[in-house]
Every structure is written in C-alpha cells, then in structure tokens.
Amino acid sequence: MLKIKIDKESNTPLYLQLYRKLKEKIVDELSADTKLPPIRKLSDMLGINPATVVKAYDMLAQDNLIYKKVGSGSFVAPAAVSAGFKEDKNDSMLNHGQIKLDKSINFASATPSTDLFPVDDFKYAINHVLDRDQGEAFTYQKSQGFLPLRKYIQDYLKSKSIYNNLKEIQIVSGAQQAIDIIAKILLDYGDKVVVEKATYFGALQAFASRKAEIKSIEIKRDGLDLDELEDYLKKNKIKLFFTMQNFQNPTGVNWSREKQQHLLELAEKYNFFIVEDDLLSDLYYTENAPSILKQLDKNERVIYIKSFSKVFMPGLRLALIVLPQKLLPEMLETKYATDISSAGLTQRAFDYYLREGFFEKHISLKRNLFKKRFEVMSEEIDKKLPEEIESFIKPEGGLYFWLKLPQGKDSSKLYEQAAEKGVVFSPGYLFTASSAKSEYFRLSFAAVDEKEIKKGMDILSEVVRDYLGSSDEDDFSPLL
Ligand SMILES: Cc1ncc(COP(=O)(O)O)c(C=O)c1O
Numbered sequence: 001m002l003k004i005k006i007d008k009e010s011n012t013p014l015y016l017q018l019y020r021k022l023k024e025k026i027v028d029e030l031s032a033d034t035k036l037p038p039i040r041k042l043s044d045m046l047g048i049n050p051a052t053v054v055k056a057y058d059m060l061a062q063d064n065l066i067y068k069k070v071g072s073g074s075f076v077a078p079a080a081v082s083a084g085f086k087e088d089k090n091d092s093m094l095n096h097g098q099i100k101l102d103k104s105i106n107f108a109s110a111t112p113s114t115d116l117f118p119v120d121d122f123k124y125a126i127n128h129v130l131d132r133d134q135g136e137a138f139t140y141q142k143s144q145g146f147l148p149l150r151k152y153i154q155d156y157l158k159s160k161s162i163y164n165n166l167k168e169i170q171i172v173s174g175a176q177q178a179i180d181i182i183a184k185i186l187l188d189y190g191d192k193v194v195v196e197k198a199t200y201f202g203a204l205q206a207f208a209s210r211k212a213e214i215k216s217i218e219i220k221r222d223g224l225d226l227d228e229l230e231d232y233l234k235k236n237k238i239k240l241f242f243t244m245q246n247f248q249n250p251t252g253v254n255w256s257r258e259k260q261q262h263l264l265e266l267a268e269k270y271n272f273f274i275v276e277d278d279l280l281s282d283l284y285y286t287e288n289a290p291s292i293l294k295q296l297d298k299n300e301r302v303i304y305i306k307s308f309s310k311v312f313m314p315g316l317r318l319a320l321i322v323l324p325q326k327l328l329p330e331m332l333e334t335k336y337a338t339d340i341s342s343a344g345l346t347q348r349a350f351d352y353y354l355r356e357g358f359f360e361k362h363i364s365l366k367r368n369l370f371k372k373r374f375e376v377m378s379e380e381i382d383k384k385l386p387e388e389i390e391s392f393i394k395p396e397g398g399l400y401f402w403l404k405l406p407q408g409k410d411s412s413k414l415y416e417q418a419a420e421k422g423v424v425f426s427p428g429y430l431f432t433a434s435s436a437k438s439e440y441f442r443l444s445f446a447a448v449d450e451k452e453i454k455k456g457m458d459i460l461s462e463v464v465r466d467y468l469g470s471s472d473e474d475d476f477s478p479l480l
Contacts, residue, residue, distance in 0.1 A: 002022075002025060002036075002037060002042075004018070004021045004022070004025070004046065005021075006018060006021070006046050006048065012115075014048055014049075014052045015052045015053075015055040015056045015059070016056075018046070018048070018052060018053065018056040019055075019056040019059045019060060022036070022056060022057075022060060023060065023063070023065060026060070026065050026066070026076050026080050027065075027080065030076045031076065032076055032077070032078035032080070033075050033076060033078065034075065034076045035072075035073055035074070035075050036057070036066060036073065036074040036075065036076070038073055039053045039054055039057065057074050060074075061074070064077055064079055064080065065077055065080040066080070104419065104422050104423060104424045105422060105423045105424070105448060105452050105455060105456035105459070106424055106447045106448060107423060107424060107425040107426075107443045107444055107445070107448065107456055107460075108424045108425050108426045108442075108444060109444060109446055109447040110249065110399045110400060110444045110446045111310070111311075111314055111446055111447060112311060112366070112446050112447060113446075113447045113448075116366065116369070117312075117313045118312075118313070118358065118362050121353065121358045121362070122313070122349065122353060122358075125349040125350070125352045125353040125356070125358070126345065126349045128349075128352055129345065129348040129349045129351075129352050130345075133348055136344070137344050137345045137348050138344060138345065139344065140340055140341055140344070141341040141342070141343075141344040141347060142341060143332055143335050143336045143340065143341050144169075144170055144171065144332060144335070145169070145170060145171025145320075145341070145342065145347060146171065146344065146347040146348055146351060148351050149171060149347050149348070149350065149351035149354075150166060150169045150171065151166065152351060152354050152355060153169055153171075153320055154166050154169060156354070157169075157322065160289075160292065160295070161292075161295045162292065162294050162295055162304065162322065164322050165325070167325065167328065168322050168323055168324070168325060168328070169320060169321070169322055170320065170321040170322075170323060170331055170332075170335065171318070171319075171320055171342050171347060172318075172319050172320070172321055172335065172342060173317040173318065173319070173339060173342040173343070174307060174309055174310075174314075174317040174318065174319050175277060175279065175305050175306070175307035175309075175310065175319045176202050176206070177317070177319070177338065177339075178277075178305040178307075178319050178320075178321045179202065179203050179206045179242070179275070179277065179305065180206045180209075180338075181321075181331065181334050181335060181338060182240070182275055182303055182305075182321070183206040183207055183209070183210045183212070184210065184334050184338075185327060185330045185331060185334055186239050186240055186273065187207065187210035187212045187239055187240070188210065188211075189210070189211040189212075190211065190212070190213060191210070191212045191213070191238075191239045192212065192213045192215060192236050192237065192238040192239060193207045193212045193213070193214050193215070193238060193239060193240055193241070193242065194214075194215045194216075194217055194229065194232065194238050194240075194241045194242070195207075195214060195215070195216050195217075195241075195242045195243075195433075196216070196217065196219045196224060196242075196243060196244070196248060196251075197216040197217055197218050197219055197432070198216075198219065198250055198251055198402070198428065198431040198432060198440065199216070199242065199244070199248075199249070199431055199432075200244065200249050200277065200431070201430055201431060203242050203277065204432075204433050207242070208433070212239075214433045215232060215236070215238075216432065216433060217229050217232065219248065219251055219253055220253075221253060221392070221393050222253070222254075222255065222256040222258075222259055223245075223253065223254075223255035223256055223259035223260070223263075224243070224255075224259065224263070226259060226262050226263065226266065229241075229263075229266065230266060233266060233269075233270040233272075237270075238270070238272045239272060239273070240272055240273045240274070240275055240303075241263075241267070241272060241273075241274050241275070242275045242277065243255075243263075243274060243275065243276055243277070243293070244276075244277050244278070244279060244280075245260065245276055245278070245281075245290075245291075245292065245293045246278065246280060246281040246284075246290040246291075246292070246397070246398075247279075247280040247281070247283065247284075247290075247395055247396075247397045247398025247399070249279065249280075249398075249400070249431075250400060250402050250426065250428075250431050250440075250442040251392050251393070251402045252392065252393055252395030252398050252400060252401065252402055253392075253393060253395075254290050254395075254396060254397075255291075255293070257291055257296075260291065260293050260296055261296060263293070264293070264296060264297065264298075264299070264301055264302075267301040267302075268299055268301060272301075273301060273302075273303055273324070274293065274301055274302045274303070275302075275303045275305065276292070276293045276294055276302050276303070276304050276305065277305045277307075278292060278294075278304065278305060278306045278307075279306075279307055279310055279311070280310075280311065280397065280398045280399065281397075282311070282363050282367065283311065283363075283366070283367055283370055283397045283398055283399065284367070284396060284397035285367070285370075285371040285374055285396060285397050286396045286397070290396070290397065292304075294322060300324035300325065300326070301324070302324075303321060303322070303323050303324065303327070304321065304322040304323075305319060305320070305321050306319060306320050307319040308320065308350065308359075311363075311366065311399070311446075312359070312362065312363075316346055316350065317342070317343070317346070318342065318346055318347070318350055370399065370445070370446070372450065373445040373448070373449070373450060373453060374395075374397075374445060376445075376450045376453050376454065377401065377443065377445045377453050377457075378394065378401070380453060380454060380457040381401060381403070381443070381457070384457045384458065384460075384461035385403070385457075385460070385461055385464060386461070386464060386465060386468060388405070388406045388468060389403050389404065389405065389464065390403065390404040391403055391404075392404065392440075399444050399445060399446040400442050400443060400444040400445070400446075401442070401443045402440060402441075402442055403440065403441055403442075403443060404439050404440050405439045405440075405441070405467075405468075406439070406468065407439065408439075409439055409467070409468070410437040410438070410439070411427040411428050411429075411437075411438050411439060411440060411441035412427045412429060412437065412438075413467065414427070414441065414463065414464065414467050415427045415441070417463050417466065417467055418459070418460055418463045421459050421462075421463055422459060423456045423459045423460050423463070425441050425442060425443050425444070425460075426441060426442040426444070427440075427441050428440030428441055428442070443460075
C-alpha cells in the first residue's frame, strides 16, 4: 500500500503535491509495471477530489512515468525505472558518492531542497523571454555573456560597492566552472596554490586537475592565520590563494576587515592573485551584510566569483567572474574552449528575473527562512549535543555549523554510526586535500526544515553520546 501524505494547508496545489509525491515513489521505490491505486480509492484515502488524482496521473503519464491500460488502471512505466532518475537525484556535488542520502535526515547537503526553488516566477521569466527573443534565445551567445545581463550585473555590483569596468565581467556556467577556468588560466604543473585549511572540495579538485601543489593554512575565527601565510610566502612563490571570505565553507568564518586589508597587502608584496568565491554573502542573519574583499581591491588582485545558482537554483548553472583586465584575453579563450558560452535561454531568463526584482525578493525570503532554521539548529546544538562537542564559531549567516569532536576521535566513524540511524552529515575529511582522519564535521540546515532539524538532532545526540562512550580501538594499528 502506498503511503502518501498531502498537506492541505500548504500553498502548493494538491494535484502538484500528489504528482511530486507519486513521482518520488515511482523513482525511488516502485518497480516497473507496478499498479497504482485506482483513482477513487486514492482520492478516498487522501480525502481529496478524484479530479485532483486524475490531474496528477495525467501529469505522470505526460512525463512517461506511468502508462494507462484501458479498463485496468495506471502502471509504472519501465522507462521511469531505466531512465536513471534515481541516480540523478543523488548525484550532488557534495555527495561524490560518499554520502548516503536515501531516506536520511540530510545535514550533509548545503543545497536547498527543491521545494524552495522559485519555479513559478522563473517559468514566467522563461515564457516572457521566449515570446520576446524567439529563436535568439536558442542560438550561440557571446562567450563573455548576454550583454544586458552583464550590464545589469555591473549596476548590481555597484550597489554592493564593487566597482568595475563592464569588460571585466564574465558570465560562466556556475562557480565551479569559474574556479576551473581560473585554474586553467593560472596554473601549470607544480605551481603552488594556497587554500584555507578546510575548504570547498570542488576547488581542491580543480587545482589538483592542473597538478598544482596545494598548501593548506590554518583558519582562525576572524580569517586566515596570516603570519603562517607570510612565513610560507617568504619561501615559496604562489600563483593564487583561494578563499571564501564570508560564511566560509565549511567553517562559517567571516574575515575581519583588518585581515582583508592585510591579505591584499600580502598579495601586492608577494605578487599573487586572490580568488574570492562569494557563495553566501547574501545569507547574513545580522543587520548588515558582511564585507566583501573585492570592495577593497584597488590593484586588481582579486578575481571575484559570485554564484547566482547555488542557493537560488543550482541547476541553472549561472555565475559571474569579475576579473583583472590583464587576464581578459586568456579568460575569453578559455571560456570559449570550455563550452563556447553559457546557455542563452538561462542567461536571458535570469536577466529578466533580476530586472523584475524577483531575485532580490527571493533572496530576502530565503534569508528569513534560513535564519529561522539557523536559530533552531543553533539552539538544538547547544541543548542536545554533549559539552565535549565544540563549535568552531557561532556563524552570523550561511548554511552550516562546523563542530569538533574531542581529540583523537574520528568524524568518519561518527558518520557511519549516524548514517545507520538515518542521519547524515559531512565528515571533515571531505574538506581537505588528504583523506586523513578529522575530528571536525559540518552540519548543514539547507535541505531540512525545522521539524527535521529537531528530529535529526535527537538522533544525532544519541549517536554522539554512544560514540564518545566507546573506545576507538581499531585506531591502534600494530607496527609491523
Ligand atoms: C564554496 C563553493 N563554491 C562553489 C560551489 C559551486 O557552485 P555552483 O553551483 O555555482 O557551481 C559550491 C557548491 O557547493 C561551493 O560550496
């Protein structure tokens, strides 16, 4: 018997809720040719109108997820199972095949759940752009990006006190592509790159793919340990330093203005570029937005990346780079060689979406929503986790908390035990260039609502207590 719950209080129409729930069941659980409940039976069971069920079944049939046999009912289409929907669903950047997401309370993902995406507003933008631009939306676009979008972005950045020349703005297909292209432009075999100790795995992968030598430097509560950085710079010529200045992934740290200024001085003195990956500066939960390094960049040392997709709709694959003029020719060549241009329809629809004020509205709604989750998670951590678990800092925004087990413990082992009980998170080694054991772990609240946070923290606190009470005997390998 199918177990499905419909929320009659929700703003989402009932037929859409039912369609989505059934689709999930078909993709995740049901095998080919399974018979779906008859319309009348399902409508009685859920206490909804039969016409609602008919509409949901029609949509599933349109997606080729079910087929209808006259007189017998509706059945799961074999193509729905072989189409590989299930693999797609779990193939997130964070996952890397290492995190088990099925059916778990997901404290691992830093990507908002799909019900938070502004589908209707974006549908409106796409339809508008298709009526307006017709086939132009589907032809190759300029490699540097759709000009009206670049112009809009120039003003948008100005409103955030980031001043630049239009020539310096490049549209790319997501921040990951930005990092990859920058790595291609700047790095050759054996070149040195510095990163924050604990950083975004996708950046490490991009630098490793250029066979660069990666040095990690300790991050403190107000930014990098700049003394350690300068000691390293005295002995080593580096090409670039990769950083997240706000709500750093995974530590949640915000760099202080003093450290930002000092970092720029070091970049000038030791001649390297700083790649600032600004993923989350919009998600602040204090009164004022945090400070962005690019705002202070007088000497074109900072290559600024801002993803427009990650917390908005990651599947859009849209980001911008503001780059120093001298890198322009190589940037254009490399972007062209990578994918010619980012998708025209997406750029045009996003341009319209921005101009209509939808984006600002969406971000401000999401800021409020995530702030609530943040507060609940913060309270739950204080209330439910044992005292031995340390929070690196209490972040002022972003989507995660960076926590530490007592010395000698291993967050991967805790992960295994938590996953068994239905809660997943990101163990610390996922944010390092080595797979060495780590006491740290990241708890994210992007993909869980307040109820799930509480339930997940109940489970996690028990697992943590069990784990802390046990000895990690298998850590002592005999010396052979
Ligand atoms: C710090 C950081 N930078 C970049 C990305 C990738 O962003 P995009 O989806 O724009 O490629 C991620 C995704 O998780 C991230 O955490």
